[in-house]
Amino acid sequence: MTTSQVQQKLQVRQLRKTFGDLVALEGADLDLADGEFLTLLGPSGSGKTTLLLAIAGLNEPDSGEIHIDGRLATFLPSYKRDIGMVFQNYALFPHMTIFDNIAFALKMRKWPKDRITDAVERVLEIVQLPHVATRYPRQLSGGQQQRIALARAMVYEPSVILMDEPLGALDKKLREQLQLEIKRLHKELNIAVLYVTHDQEEALVMSDRICLMREGRIEQLGTPWELYFRPRTVFAADFLGEANLLSGRVAGQDNGTVLVDLADGTRVRGVSDHDLTIGQDVRMMVRPETIGVLAQGESAENVLEARFSEEVMSGSTTQSFFTIGSDQRLFTKSLTQTGASVANGESLRLGWASERAVVLPDE
Amino acid sequence: MSRTKYNKVFPLTRREMLLATGAGVAVGSMGLPFNALAQERLTVADPGGPFEAAFGEAFYRPFEEATGHTIAxxxxxxxxxSQVQSIVETGSYSWDVVTVTQADQVxxxxRDLLEELDWSGEHMDNIMSDARTDVWMGTDVYATILAYRTDTFPDKAPESWADFWDVENFPGRRALRRSPIDTLEIALMADGVAMEDLYPLDIDRALAKLDEIRxxxxxxxxxxxxxSQLLASGEVDMLPTWxxxxxTVIDDDAPVGILWNQGLYSIEGWSIPKGNPKADLGREFIKFCADPERQAAFTDKLAYGPTNPKAYDYISEERAKFLPTAPDNLKRMTLADQGWWGEHKEEAxxxxxxxxxS
Amino acid sequence: MSKNGKMMGSIVSRMSRGRLPWPLMPALLFLAAAFVYPVVLLLSQSVSGEQGGFTFDHYVKLQESFVVGQVLATTFKIAGWTAVFSVLAAYPVAFLLSTVGKNRRNFLIIWVLMPFWTSFLVRTFAWIVLLGRNGAINQFAAALGLPEMPSMLYNFTGVMIGMVHALMPLCVLTMLSVMEGIDQNLTRAANTLGARPSQAFLRIYLPLSIPGMAAGGLLVFITALGFFITPALLGGEQETVIVQLIIFQIKDLLNWGFAGAIAVMLLVVALVVFFFYDRLVGLSTLSGGAMRADDKPWRNPIGWGGRKLGNLIIEVLAFVCEAIGRGFEMLRPTRPDRPRAPAGRRVLWLVGGLILFFLAGPAFFIIPVSFTEGNFLGWPPEGFSLKWYDSVFQDPLWIEAAVRSLIVALLAGTMGLLLGVPAAFHIVRRSRHKTALIGFLVSPIIMPNIIIAVSLFYLFAGIGLVGTTIGLAIGHTVLAVPYVVVTVVAILKQYDERLDQAAYTLGASKAKTFRYVTFPLLKSGLVAAFMFAFVISFDELTIALFLAGGQMTTLPRQMWDNALLQVSPTLAAVATLVLLFMTAIILFSEYMRRRREGA
Known part of the structure; x- marks a missing residue:
């Protein structure tokens, strides 16, 4: 085994899993470094939970390999893998006290009693619920239960903690609060976390890296910044955050940028990681907040004439909708400002930087 | 099948039935003979199963034809x-006439739960004495006999209850009834007590004898x-049964024989729950059932003996062999004494x- | 969060503020009128002397009787072992059913229900023919050259086979409805936390499934107390049960006073047993069958002791399983590079399959027998003939009886649900007298049917209900309510009430909450409860004999009537038809369900 492999807490190689005719997972590769927070993101049915369960040993892959902490674990039973798992519905044992819930894994590992007591007390301190040891799960609120589930999964310091949509059942406020809490714990304890969610915002907030999945395949794996600003596919661009996807055709190349003719004839430029040929149908992805309305005389790398159609104010930000040419729609997002509004149908000039415009092959 | 037919002839709602009954009582009390009344419906409770068809042919249909009344x-x-007691005590006469065993009529x-019968008339006079009480007329005689598999005992069939106890000469599986009724008598006969000396039963002696066979x-x-199932399947080779x-098993061509010798016969017959507003009609029906020709008719379908000995004038010799009251069979058997049982049933x-x- | 808590608290207090326990009232009033009042009237004869006045003579006699004591002991022994074997045998089946997919499960349930549709009479005779000296099993063994088996009939074994077969479906369905509510993620969670499958099962799944075992065991036990035909036909000289003594007193001696005294004693002893049982397994407590650590021994010494013992047993079993697992692993180490054989699953299928075969076997035996040319139930069937079916269809009484039984059973099932479900909700969630209430509500099953039958005859005779369908349905509802209550209590125990409260806080009305939240979650339990109520009525003889009056007949009554001289293959034909009819209904509703869900 090479040294680079040992540093990885988790390695997944060419993992494949089918259910009958349905291919749930198609050759997935994944690495999780020590202390890293990696999120599996994707719509339902994209294979993220299948991948997680395979790693947890709760279903068996058809082929491929899983290494946990450098050891082969593809077909090892769950209880022999050094993992901790947090379930969406918490899966706390309803007939055991909080203490017994957390102590369960330690008992299974045959820890001596006093060590168990110490460890449980310590982990309850960490999740900031030191007084609930004698209670039963049903006596706690949802948020508290989730913290206990977290405590239970990490008390024995496993190599990897797997979390399957752990905040899915909570309301928005509690969710945001716990997101920060999990992030804090992750930082404090420096454990490797593999996190599953279908909520792109949650993924962006929490992750060191995001693994975007689609139909059993890994669509793109990278930092939140990369996925947001340099998506590799239209799907990725669309799934994460909001995006304008303008249709056009490749016109040429210039100094590392791609020239694209939009449907209305305007030539714009953007960056691309793909090999594109001239005349190829493409989409140009521009995030709404990177587009500015140009004042008189102001200029930008890309400029577009657009007719204003409407404006939606949602608190701190305002979305403005435009039409380009006959049918292309485009919107911008900016901090809400007081001032004169624009008349409907009025023509404005919009501008953005080339390095913020990503040219993607059309799907 | 016959029952529904009767229902449909004269379907009555409960309300109509009450009205009809009320009318019957009212008119009856004016001293008119009930024959003059409009059709009435008599509800008769029998043991069901094959009795339904046999009694239907022998009694119900002819009675309807003769009188114009309906039998349901x-x-x-x-x-x-317990049902008779409930019926009488609540005055809810869902049955007008019912068959009960000799023991149950005692x-x-x-308890004064049965109506007195009318014993006048030629046919009633002919009924065998065992089948007559004030409140009950025996209709059919059944017997507890020893039944055995002829294939197990091809050469030497058992001839007495003593043979049932003789496990050396008659090896085979045996069954006994889980009740003292008949079983005590059988044990005493096996122990050498003569049929006529059975009663009062010596329970101690009977149990001591039973210890031997247990x-x-x-x-x-x-x-x-x-x-019937035990005999038909050959699960046991000999047992006392009715x-x-x-x-039923013999009729199915199973290798089974009946030993009439030392048999104990009992009688089942008609009674009327006390206080029944249709008691008069019931009495007429019961009288009708004493007719020897009618009694002979049910023996076609039921292997039970008529209580009017004259019935044998209408029964083939071939069939008579299987009937308990056929003179050849009856003389080898004795009547179970319901007087004794009535007083000692609980103790026994x-x-x-x-x-x-134990 | 605290705001939420307050809100829930206020809802709870608002709901419990009403003085009258109104959800309980229909069931209580119904049983008071149709059970307590008539039965007490009858049983009061046990304390009245021959010339009127008050006497304890019957009870003195009772206490002096060797036979009554002996028979009572036998009755409880039979009922107790039936419950134990039923729970043990039902467990793997229910477990298997709860872990397979919905389609497969509904298919397997048909097998489980088989004994329900073969009338008690046919079922019992089927065992006689199967297990007899010249029966199918011995013939089979002989054909294989095996020695003759020890007799399984006319002894305790025979009684157990017949009773467990008849009553196990009660257990399977009760347990299944509880097991379906157990989150499968819990065992998975235990696995990821380092527990072997055996450990996860023993420490997590088993304790959570206890309410199902407790309720199933209770239903079987009290139902078994009233069984007398099975012990009479399949048992030996020792297997006389208390109902036989009561029937003897009622019918042979017309001594209703002494019969009443025996019945009172049976009820009292059964309720005492129930009280201890409840303390032990906590049927009426809301702890979810859990072994609570914070219980104080003096509050419920039996329960505390039982839990300690239970925990000890689990620890011992866990230790043994762990050792076996380790030993096995030493012989065949787990390989991370190749899939494991699902050995546990295979064993489960094998065991579950065998038990399902035991349940469905007699039914499959009855079908060929119904085509025999012979006049007796026997194996192998002689030739092929449709004459028995012909005789059934020729006789309109069979159809009439079948239709009436169906109507009465549907009525009894529906009324049982309407009365029993609200009562169960109240008992589990609001009541402070749970043990007493459940004890009261199950007493109609403990009370021998013949006592209820005679009592109801007196009641109904006065109000013109004898011989009416509705009268019979009321009589059967008395028996149906207890089954509904126990089944629903069992599932409610592990149902999280906060789901309802969440729905209330979201603005749903009580009715809507029940319709959209509670009902779907409890559905399988309610279906099971209805099924029990239906079957109890469909297969009931004694009450039908009394209340049907002059003309009416029901299926069991018609069968009983037909079996006067012999159990003819007609009954096998009827049983086959009922079996096919019920199975067709289940298959049809399953087909509709799949179509609905597929659409």
Whole structure:
């Protein structure tokens, strides 16, 4: 085994899993470094939970390999893998006290009693619920239960903690609060976390890296910044955050940028990681907040004439909708400002930087 | 099948039935003979099963034709004593006439739950003396006999209850009834007590005799249908049962024989729950059932003996062989004394159970 | 969060503020009128002397009787072992059913229900023919050259086979409805936390499934107390049960006073047993069958002791399983590079399959027998003939009886649900007298049917209900309510009430909450409860004999009637038809369900 492999807490190689005719997972590769927070993101049915369960040993892959902490674990039973798992519905044992819930894994590992007591007390301190040891799960609120589930999964310091949509059942406020809490714990304890969610915002907030999945395949794996600003596919661009996807055709190349003719004839430029040929149908992805309305005389790398159609104010930000040419729609997002509004149908000039415009092959 | 037919001839709602009954009582009290009344419906409870068809042909249909009244028959439960008591005490006469065993009529008669019968008339006079009481007329005679598999005993068939006890010469599986009724008598006869000296039963002696056979009894049966099954399947090779149950198996061509010798016969017959507004009609129906020709008619379908000896004038010799009251059979048997049983049933049951459970 | 808590608290207090326990009232009033009042009237004869006045003579006699004591002991022994074997045998089946997919499960349930549709009479005779000296099993063994088996009939074994077969479906369905509510993620969670499958099962799944075992065991036990035909036909000289003594007193001696005294004693002893049982397994407590650590021994010494013992047993079993697991692993180490054989699953299928075969076997035996040319139930069937079916269809009484039984059973099932479900909700969630209430509500099953039958006859005769369908349905509802209550209590125990409260806080009305939240979650339990109520009525003889009056007949009554001289293959034909009819209904509703869900 090479040294680079040992540093990885988790390695997944060419993992494949089918259910009958349905291919749930198609050759997935994944690495999780020590202390890293990696999120599996994707719509339902994209294979993220299948991948997680395979790693947890709760279903068996058809082929491929899983290494946990450098050891082969593809077909090892769950209880022999050094993992901790947090379930969406918490899966706390309803007939055991909080203490017994957390102590369960330690008992299974045959820890001596006093060590168990110490460890449980310590982990309850960490999740900031030191007084609930004698209670039963049903006596706690949802948020508290989730913290206990977290405590239970990490008390024995496993190599990897797997979390399957752990905040899915909570309301928005509690969710945001716990997101920060999990992030804090992750930082404090420096454990490797593999996190599953279908909520792109949650993924962006929490992750060191995001693994975007689609139909059993890994669509793109990278930092939140990369996925947001340099998506590799239209799907990725669309799934994460909001995006304008303008249709056009490749016109040429210039100094590392791609020239694209939009449907209305305007030539714009953007960056691309793909090999594109001239005349190829493409989409140009521009995030709404990177587009500015140009004042008189102001200029930008890309400029577009657009007719204003409407404006939606949602608190701190305002979305403005435009039409380009006959049918292309485009919107911008900016901090809400007081001032004169624009008349409907009025023509404005919009501008953005080339390095913020990503040219993607059309799907 | 016959029952529904009767229902449909004269379907009555409960309300109409009450009205009709009320009218009947009112008119009856004015001293008119009931024959002059409009059609009435008589609900008759019989043991059901094959009785339904046999009695239907022998009694119900001819009675309807002769009188214009309707008979609606229903199957009663095996031992309808508590139901008769309920009917009388609540005055809810869902049955007008019911068949009860000789033993049960003693029980019910002692509690004054049955109507007196009208014993006048030629046919009534001919009824055998065992089948007559004030409140009950025996209709059919059944017997507890020894039934055995002829294939197990091809050369030497058992000839007495003593042979049932003789496990050396008659090896084979045996069953006895899980009840003191008949079983005590059988044990005493096996022990050498003559048929005519049976009563009062010596329970101690009977139980002592039963001790001898106990370990050789494979099945303690509790119901009649069970005995037919035991015989038909060859589960046991000999057992005491009612002749009708054994007959069912013989009719199915199973290798089974009946030993009439030392048999115990009992009688089942008609009674009327006390206070029944249709009691007069019931009495007429019962009288009708004493007719020897009518009695002969049910023996076609039921292997039970008529209580009017004249009935044998209408029964083939071939069939008579299988009927308990055929003179050849009857003389080899004795009547179970219901007077004794009426007084000692609880004691006997308790002693027997004690013996069985210890 | 605290705001939420307050809100829930206020809802709870608002709901419990009403003085009258109104959800309980229909069931209580119904049983008071149709059970307590008539039965007490009858049983009061046990304390009245021959010339009127008050006497304890019957009870003195009772206490002196060797036979009654002995028979009572036998009755409880039979009922107790039936419950134990039923729970043990039902467990793997229910477990298997709860872990397979919905389609497969509904298919397997048909097998489980088989004994329900073959009338008690046919079922019992089927065992006689199967297990007899010349029966199918011995023939089979002989054909294989095996020695003759020890007799399984006319002894305790025979009684157990017949009773467990008849009553196990009660257990399977009760347990299944509880097991379906157990989150499968819990065992998975235990696995990821380092527990072997055996450990996860023993420490997590088993304790959570206890309410199902407790309720199933209770239903079987009290139902078994009233069984007398099976012990009479399949038992030996020792297997006389208390109902037989009561029937003897009622019918042979017309001594209703002494019969009443025996019945009172049976009820009292059964309720005492129930009280201890409840303390032990906590049927009426809301702890979810859990072994609570914070219980104080003096509050419920039996329960505390039982839990300690239970925990000890689990620890011992866990230790043994762990050792076996380790040993096995030493012989065949787990390989991370190749899939494991699902050995546990295979064993489960094998065991579950065998038990399902035991349940469905007699039914499959009855079908060929119904085509025999012979006049008796026997194996192998002689030739092929449709004459028995012909005789059934020729006789309109069979159809009439079948239709009436169906109507009465549907009525009894529906009324049982309407009365029993609200009562169960109240008992589990609001009541402070749970043990007493459940004890009261199950007493109609403990009370021998013949006592209820005679009592109801007196009641109904006065109000013109004898011989009416509705009268019979009321009589059967008395028996149906207890089954509904126990089944629903069992599932409610592990149902999280906060789901309802969440729905209330979201603005759903009580009715809507029940319709959209509670009902779907409890559905399988309610279906099971209805099924029990239906079957109890469909297979009931004694009450039908009394209340049907002059003309009416029901299927069991018609069968009983037909079996006067012999159990003819007609009954096998009827049983086959009922079996096919019920199975067709289940298959049809399953087909509709799949179509609905597929659409």
């Amino acid at each position: 028959n229903t199957a009663r439960e095996h031992q309808p004593t 029980l019910l008669g002692d 370990e050789h009894v494979d099945v303690w049966w509790t119901g009649g249908a069970q005995t 002749n009708g149950r054994a007959q 049951e308790s002693r027997f159970n004690e013996w069985l459970l």
